[in-house]
Amino acid sequence: MRRTLLPFLAALALMVALPTPLFAEESPAEPWYNRLLVGMEVGPTGAQFGSDPSDVKYAEKFSGTDIVAAQLATGSQYIVIWGKDGEYAYYDSKVAPKCPGLGDRDVIRETVEAAKPHNLPVIVYCVVQAGGYPLRQHPEFKMRDVEGKPIERVCLNSGFMGHLKDLVDEMLAYGIQGFHIDMLDQGFGPPYGCWCDNCRARFEKDYGKPMPTSVSWDEAWDRMLEFRYNSCERFEREILAHIKERQPDCSVDFNYHGNPPFSFEIGQRPVQHAHIGDFVTGECGAWGFGALSPSFEALFVRGTDPAAPFQVVMQRGVRMYHDQTTRPLEDMRWEMFSLLMHGAQVTIVDKTPFDGSLDRVAYERYGALFREALAKQEHFGRQHRPLADVGLFFSHRTRDWYARETPRKYFDPVYGAHETVVLGHLPAEFVFDERLTLERLRRHRVVYAPGAAILEPETVALLEDYVRGGGRLLVTGDTGTHDRMGAPQAESALANLIGAKLVRRLDTDDNHVSFPADGGDLDALAAGIPRDWPFLARGAAGIYEPTTARPFGTLYRPFRSVLQQQGKEGLWLPQSPVEAVGPAVLVNDFGKGRVVCIAAAPDTAIGGEFGMPEDRMLIENALRLLDPDPPVRVDAPRFVESAVTAGPEPDTLRVHLVAHVTPPQNTHKDRPLAIPAFIEDKPIYRVSVKVAGGVKEIEAITPTTTVTPAPEGFTAQVEDIHEVFVIRTK
Numbered sequence: 001m002r003r004t005l006l007p008f009l010a011a012l013a014l015m016v017a018l019p020t021p022l023f024a025e026e027s028p029a030e031p032w033y034n035r036l037l038v039g040m041e042v043g044p045t046g047a048q049f050g051s052d053p054s055d056v057k058y059a060e061k062f063s064g065t066d067i068v069a070a071q072l073a074t075g076s077q078y079i080v081i082w083g084k085d086g087e088y089a090y091y092d093s094k095v096a097p098k099c100p101g102l103g104d105r106d107v108i109r110e111t112v113e114a115a116k117p118h119n120l121p122v123i124v125y126c127v128v129q130a131g132g133y134p135l136r137q138h139p140e141f142k143m144r145d146v147e148g149k150p151i152e153r154v155c156l157n158s159g160f161m162g163h164l165k166d167l168v169d170e171m172l173a174y175g176i177q178g179f180h181i182d183m184l185d186q187g188f189g190p191p192y193g194c195w196c197d198n199c200r201a202r203f204e205k206d207y208g209k210p211m212p213t214s215v216s217w218d219e220a221w222d223r224m225l226e227f228r229y230n231s232c233e234r235f236e237r238e239i240l241a242h243i244k245e246r247q248p249d250c251s252v253d254f255n256y257h258g259n260p261p262f263s264f265e266i267g268q269r270p271v272q273h274a275h276i277g278d279f280v281t282g283e284c285g286a287w288g289f290g291a292l293s294p295s296f297e298a299l300f301v302r303g304t305d306p307a308a309p310f311q312v313v314m315q316r317g318v319r320m321y322h323d324q325t326t327r328p329l330e331d332m333r334w335e336m337f338s339l340l341m342h343g344a345q346v347t348i349v350d351k352t353p354f355d356g357s358l359d360r361v362a363y364e365r366y367g368a369l370f371r372e373a374l375a376k377q378e379h380f381g382r383q384h385r386p387l388a389d390v391g392l393f394f395s396h397r398t399r400d401w402y403a404r405e406t407p408r409k410y411f412d413p414v415y416g417a418h419e420t421v422v423l424g425h426l427p428a429e430f431v432f433d434e435r436l437t438l439e440r441l442r443r444h445r446v447v448y449a450p451g452a453a454i455l456e457p458e459t460v461a462l463l464e465d466y467v468r469g470g471g472r473l474l475v476t477g478d479t480g481t482h483d484r485m486g487a488p489q490a491e492s493a494l495a496n497l498i499g500a501k502l503v504r505r506l507d508t509d510d511n512h513v514s515f516p517a518d519g520g521d522l523d524a525l526a527a528g529i530p531r532d533w534p535f536l537a538r539g540a541a542g543i544y545e546p547t548t549a550r551p552f553g554t555l556y557r558p559f560r561s562v563l564q565q566q567g568k569e570g571l572w573l574p575q576s577p578v579e580a581v582g583p584a585v586l587v588n589d590f591g592k593g594r595v596v597c598i599a600a601a602p603d604t605a606i607g608g609e610f611g612m613p614e615d616r617m618l619i620e621n622a623l624r625l626l627d628p629d630p631p632v633r634v635d636a637p638r639f640v641e642s643a644v645t646a647g648p649e650p651d652t653l654r655v656h657l658v659a660h661v662t663p664p665q666n667t668h669k670d671r672p673l674a675i676p677a678f679i680e681d682k683p684i685y686r687v688s689v690k691v692a693g694g695v696k697e698i699e700a701i702t703p704t705t706t707v708t709p710a711p712e713g714f715t716a717q718v719e720d721i722h723e724v725f726v727i728r729t730k
Ligand SMILES: [Zn+2]
Pocket: 142, 143, 144, 155, 156, 157, 158, 194, 195, 196, 197, 198, 199, 200
């Protein structure tokens, strides 16, 4: 069953002939962010670390006319144009210094005038946190640390809001279609703020108490975190209301920082700050967060509100936005299709050369990317309902109060969990402790809480209802073992669900687990793992005594050398196991559902430095034990990521695949901290897909793919970075 993709070629031809975007099945009344798939953000490079006004070569050629022409030539469906950063406005502003290199030109005017005949939506990028002229002209806008010393960031409770309103009023006058407002963070680490007079007064009004006098991790600091979160939300809502009052159809989105690797210091919660405005924009970057970051970002942001539109941005640079390098096309295809298949609208950020001109080769590649995305557009977008069998449970309270100032303490198990579901082809999405409902949990066939140390009573009650009604739950490591302020508690909050009492948490993290040669009816938990062989699961672990659960396998504590006991040898390098201390896994039937508790933290191991495939296999086995008959099962190499969507046509599923195959590479100077190598080749691999109930018809959209029918599904050989199978079910 092989299919030549005529619509693909037809669409390519259309893109060449008609630069105006075409959206056959969409109503033109729909706002741009609900109907468009791919677009660009274009901004200059050279003022991000300040700029001398005599530097008139900077952004000299940054031209809205040229940028719009490049959008039309590439097939970009909308343009986010740089309007204002920390140093300059890029239009004729009366309230902010204008970029001197522009001379008489006005980039927003040029952009709007060039875009209008083509109905290309123009969104203006406007920055909040960038230091620069606002803080030089108005030191009173600065955040203050606990001792009152200025921090070089804008206080969100300061008079900066008045300046921002003046700026957006100026930009709204051009007849734009939206604002992208960036950098609402309150810093990326200490010193924390803000203790300015405005914040102190507002805090006392809200809480009837003075601000805490230190980063005290107590009830007072809890109020301070709440205050910081609410300050950010208030700020966003105020500028949102201001814009909507003036132009109701102007879209507003804020750049999102509620996601890992960002933690409490930013001042955003995963859910609270995700959907203020018309949609949310997240960022990914293999350079900064690893090759799993596109998928992580999409699944995290989507989980904050599965019904809402979301955008994720990517960029061409090898290392970061402004570095003027350009990744190979296959590498960018992998990233863009990873995002699209998980339901994101994708914006490519282009940072121009110093003079503001456009990089020819980069735009050739953008053109190839957009033409392919639009030729395949019937397979993407919000009308496709993602299957998310696994709900990856994320606890912001654990992020804040368990991990505190070492966020990786919580992010390691979260990253490890995500890697496991991606490599195991288990369709997933994040689900959060904020605003959690039973209905939200029931979206998932299994809920997996990796290392969620803090589970508050209302969360536990919802999880109990979920499992009682037939839900399946996997917990690992420290999940449920800490109180809401982050202190270890004697009993697990999940004792009923796990069916075991917590005897004690181990004070070691180089713990091991092993499984017997014959595991009886729980043998599948150890599938593929060598038996009677303790392997490292580096992370938190607890000794549990079963009440109603069935124990499986053995947990071991590690040796401690005499020097380690004397404190003369560090604990970084893991030791070998010395003694069995409890069960490795507990399986408990609860109501109509089932709970698996892994007493160790194999997910933390995967997210950390010493993970092994056996760690991942144990988690994958547990998820498959809990959900042995998923609606769709994909088996493919681990370098392939998959996504499954249903609809919009009746009885139709789509299985998307993206392959990430990179050649070996050298490490850079700070070994072994390597950035990923680039994808330059189209790989060849085999995949097997099984669909519960069987399939009627299968189409692969890439001509080089060969499909062979098989019982309950099909196998295929794929020779590309991205493939999608359209499956008509029985
Ligand atoms: Zn302040």
